[in-house]
Amino acid sequence: MTGPVEERLRTERLTKRYGTPPRERVVVADVDLSIPAGELWVFSGPSGSGKTTLFGLLSGMITPTSGEIYLAGRSITHLRDHHRALVRRHLVSMVFQEHALVTGMTLEENVFLPLVPQGGPTEEHRGRVATLLERFSLASLADTKIDRLSAGERQRVAIIRALVMDAPLILLDEPTACLDTENVRTMLETLLVLRDEGRTILITTHDQRLTEHPAVDRVERLVDGALVEGARTVRTRS
Amino acid sequence: MRRHLALLSFALGRGWRRPSTFVITLALTLVVFSLASTLFLTEALRREAQAAVAALPDLTIQHLVAGRPSLIPVRNLRDITAIPGVLSVRPRVWGYYFIPNLSGNLTVVGADTTIEGVRSDLALVIGRGRLPLPGASGEIILGEGLAAFLGLEVGDDVGFPVGRSTKILSVVGVFHSEVAMWTADVILMSVPDARQLLNVPEGHATDLAVQLSTPDEATVAARKIEALMPGSRIVDRHLLSRTYDLTFDHRGGVMGAMLLSALMAFLIIAWDRLTGVGPGERREIGVLKAIGWQTRDVLTARLWENALMAGHGALAGLLMAYLYVFRAQAPGLYDVLVGWSSIYPKLQLAPQFDAGQVLVVLGLVVVPFVAISIVPAWRAATCDPHDLLRGGT
Numbered sequence: 010m011t012g013p014v015e016e017r018l019r020t021e022r023l024t025k026r027y028g029t030p031p032r033e034r035v036v037v038a039d040v041d042l043s044i045p046a047g048e049l050w051v052f053s054g055p056s057g058s059g060k061t062t063l064f065g066l067l068s069g070m071i072t073p074t075s076g077e078i079y080l081a082g083r084s085i086t087h088l089r090d091h092h093r094a095l096v097r098r099h100l101v102s103m104v105f106q107e108h109a110l111v112t113g114m115t116l117e118e119n120v121f122l123p124l125v126p127q128g129g130p131t132e133e134h135r136g137r138v139a140t141l142l143e144r145f146s147l148a149s150l151a152d153t154k155i156d157r158l159s160a161g162e163r164q165r166v167a168i169i170r171a172l173v174m175d176a177p178l179i180l181l182d183e184p185t186a187c188l189d190t191e192n193v194r195t196m197l198e199t200l201l202v203l204r205d206e207g208r209t210i211l212i213t214t215h216d217q218r219l220t221e222h223p224a225v226d227r228v229e230r231l232v233d234g235a236l237v238e239g240a241r242t243v244r245t246r247s
Numbered sequence: 248m249r250r251h252l253a254l255l256s257f258a259l260g261r262g263w264r265r266p267s268t269f270v271i272t273l274a275l276t277l278v279v280f281s282l283a284s285t286l287f288l289t290e291a292l293r294r295e296a297q298a299a300v301a302a303l304p305d306l307t308i309q310h311l312v313a314g315r316p317s318l319i320p321v322r323n324l325r326d327i328t329a330i331p332g333v334l335s336v337r338p339r340v341w342g343y344y345f346i347p348n349l350s351g352n353l354t355v356v357g358a359d360t361t362i363e364g365v366r367s368d369l370a371l372v373i374g375r376g377r378l379p380l381p382g383a384s385g386e387i388i389l390g391e392g393l394a395a396f397l398g399l400e401v402g403d404d405v406g407f408p409v410g411r412s413t414k415i416l417s418v419v420g421v422f423h424s425e426v427a428m429w430t431a432d433v434i435l436m437s438v439p440d441a442r443q444l445l446n447v448p449e450g451h452a453t454d455l456a457v458q459l460s461t462p463d464e465a466t467v468a469a470r471k472i473e474a475l476m477p478g479s480r481i482v483d484r485h486l487l488s489r490t491y492d493l494t495f496d497h498r499g500g501v502m503g504a505m506l507l508s509a510l511m512a513f514l515i516i517a518w519d520r521l522t523g524v525g526p527g528e529r530r531e532i533g534v535l536k537a538i539g540w541q542t543r544d545v546l547t548a549r550l551w552e553n554a555l556m557a558g559h560g561a562l563a564g565l566l567m568a569y570l571y572v573f574r575a576q577a578p579g580l581y582d583v584l585v586g587w588s589s590i591y592p593k594l595q596l597a598p599q600f601d602a603g604q605v606l607v608v609l610g611l612v613v614v615p616f617v618a619i620s621i622v623p624a625w626r627a628a629t630c631d632p633h634d635l636l637r638g639g640t
Binding site: 065068069070072090094095097098099103105107109110111112113114118122123124125126127128129170174245 | 249250252253254256257259261264265527531533534535536537538539540541542543544548629631632633636
């Protein structure tokens with residue numbers, strides 16, 4: 010007998026429009042999602058289809074024009090700025106398409122940056138980061154300035170920074186754009202472990218290595234801001 | 248507490264890597280240095296003057312001829328002593344002795360230094376050698392500042408031209424005093440030697456020093472003395488003290504006003520610079536907010552960063568001002584504040600540390616700087632992180 014599956018994230022007619030009529034542009038249109046805990050979903054779609062904006066909405070960085078977002082059963086749609094920041098600190102970790110790292114700081118300083126307002130990293134955080142740095146072959150670059158790292162290395166730093174917070178929802182926007190096959194494999198292995206521990210992982214990508222990966226629970230396609238019903242792929246875990 | 252320490256550590260690491268930090272810290276250092284130098288010097292001179300005034304008699308009676316101080320005939324001493332409140336009256340023989348080679352005056356004081364009252368009046372302590380023997384002629388003691396300046400030591404002989412002859416005096420001691428000003432130009436000798444050197448005839452003195460039992464009643468005593476000795480000028484120690492205060496307040500105030508303009512200019516430049524948070528800094532704030540920093544976290548880190556910058560600048564400025572005033576003796580500024588009646592050889596300013604002055608400087612420079620620097624950070628930190636990351640407003 011299996012118990013009821015915990016719903017981690019739900020959206021109801023989530024919409025984001027920019028501009029005003031007649032120049033209004035709908036970037037995300039009436040998106041309904043219901044994503045359980047412990048699943049890995051991939052969102053694919055052409056450039057400009059609204060994937061990044063959808064992730065901005067889900068992380069509380071962008072305020073929706075209409076619709077609702079529920080995280081672990083609680084609406085985060087109308088939260089004030091400081092509460093949305095707390096959502097990003099404790100509930101949602103995100104890997105940004107352009108990495109969003111602070112130049113002039115070292116790799117390690119960047120990774121620990123989300124922990125500063127909480128008093129800095131604990132021993133547990135340090136241990137977790139050391140493991141991740143080792144796994145992503147970045148341990149020897151811990152004290153290197155971000156500016157001196159390659160695009161692929163920065164991509165991996167951004168992933169590690171998102172994983173250090175131990176958030177129940179992890180959003181990765183085009184995380185494999187600069188990664189070679191070996192590092193994509195490492196990333197997926199790491200994410201699958203986290204998924205199996207109960208975290209919900211959402212990825213936007215064009216990368217077939219991800220969309221066609223058998224371990225991905227569901228692939229959704231986004232076109233012109235709307236989910237395409239007929240393009241959905243749902244896989245059942247054995 | 249841990250949060251603040253972590254934010255402080257972040258600010259320390261981040262602030263010093265910004266290219267603008269060095270320039271702003273340097274500008275702050277210079278502003279604080281200028282302001283603190285003026286404050287330190289004004290206060291040091293004021294204290295010096297106050298110390299000198301404190302050692303003066305309560306009343307000094309001068310004789311005026313043609314409106315100028317002249318030698319005073321030593322008479323009426325008993326009548327003055329009989330005035331209620333007057334403790335003692337002492338004729339003093341002293342004056343200025345011009346030395347052409349130095350292009351400056353020395354202050355020659357004739358005094359019987361074996362009398363305790365005289366020693367305390369002069370607030371002197373013998374440093375090396377001894378005091379002149381009672382009634383001994385040809386012995387002098389010098390202030391340590393003057394001795395150092397002239398390169399004289401105990402046992403040396405000095406020749407002073409008097410008319411067509413030269414009077415030889417032996418240095419028997421070097422003194423220091425609470426009043427640094429006096430050690431810079433004072434020579435003490437017996438009264439007969441001083442009379443000879445300064446050409447003061449017997450029966451006359453430079454002035455009369457009056458000690459009162461209650462200095463608060465100096466005005467009343469002065470009026471009675473004036474009635475007894477028409478045409479004399481009575482100098483009240485308290486009035487002199489107030490005059491010194493006003494003089495240094497005025498000069499310090501003029502300098503302060505000039506420097507405040509510089510301070511205002513600096514703050515305007517700082518405002519201009521800091522109001523325009525650059526795209527790099529805006530993006531950085533966007534990153535911080537995107538990874539869970541609240542607006543108050545961003546502002547606290549920024550506050551620490553600017554406070555550290557201002558603190559470093561202020562500390563460096565204060566230290567430089569202290570060394571400039573008390574080690575280098577404030578070249579340039581000294582002449583501006585002391586004015587034309589400068590002491591020669593130069594007065595050695597005694598080091599002083601006044602927490603009040605430091606607070607004034609911090610209040611004038613550091614607090615406004617930190618306050619204004621928060622405004623642009625607050626404006627950026629309240630923007631949408633998504634817009635900040637994308638370079639929008």
